[in-house]
Amino acid sequence: MSRKWLVLSIMTAVIASCGVSYFYMFHQPNIETTAHAEARMIPSDHPDPEMMQEEADFLVTLQYGEYEEEIAYQDGQEKKVKAIISAQHSYLNTLAGWGRAEDLNVAATMYTKEWKKLRADIKWLHDEGLADSRIKNDMKNARAFMYVAETGDSMSLRYLHRIFHDLDATLNGAEVEKVWEVTHAFGTSSKQRTLHKYLQGN
Template sequence: MENADLDRTNNAGQGQEMQLQEKKRRSEKSKTIILTLVLSFFIIGGLGTWGYYSLFGPNSAASIDAPSDEELTEAEKSSGTALFKPTIEVPKTEIQRRINVIHEFWNSELGYDKWSKYNIDTHTPVLKDIEIDIRNKILPYVAGPLKVDIENALSKIAKSMSSESVEPLKGVHRIFHDLDISLNGYKASDYWDVTETGKWIKEEVKE
């Protein structure tokens, strides 16, 4: 009788141990599956982000070689397309300087992720002032593809104020960022390739 009780106790103990081992195996298997899924998520997410930026993100500005003033002037003459309409009071160097000033303005307004907290309502007076400055101090002195870019920037500012969305202003910032690189040799790590001026320079200066 005692032996029978001992056998039953041993069998019960072995059964419990086997159940514990089975639970442990299932737990480890579950952890392995979860870890695999998490790693897959990060890998796929990383590749997706890389793919997005490779298609829609900025290019490396290190590959952008801004033309010299002589190259720009020669390209304007040979192509018959002018970028600048300078006057005695506003020479080409002043037009270039004004483009840089506007670019720096947008850097201070939207750079370093400030755009994510930018409020159109509270900035409307400033936006109207900068729109007037661009319209009066830059637009009359540019031509060809550069005029198209400036008009595009003005259109985006107006759209931003009417829609109360900061998204168009990001486009304005990128336009002046690229123009500053293309026309002034501004040093930066990225180039958005969103201007007609940049495309024109590639065709006419870098052939």
């Protein structure tokens, strides 16, 4: 599926109240638009439809802040921020490391307490753990890729993993075989553009 159609299909699913009726899923294939056909591939049983709407809105309006510092912490939160990044890197390793992303059962994973904790941690890092700095843009990307990954997109899961992988390597000195350079805080502009274009559907 092209990236443009994936983003379009997400919005179609939201407008349709996060679901497509049985009739349109299994009948009238000749009168559906391509976008509606793509929307059938998105799970209609999202655990929180209101959150799905919120995340879809966030995805299509995603913008990055302009900051001078690579990373800054809220008062007294540096230790907790680094611990969360380390823990979530380890968790994402179990999901996407070493080629596992393609085999992940996303429909089951998104209901787990670990996945919900990841979502909460990304929000906490952006809102409460980090002060204004470029790493906040990495948390925006993490949130966006997490949402798209819930549609079954394995590449988004890999990008989500790479964000935490690179941050853990830089901030905590985690031993890694490769740094992907995808973060706004410490990566390269070309890799940052690659991630942004992917989220745009290009």
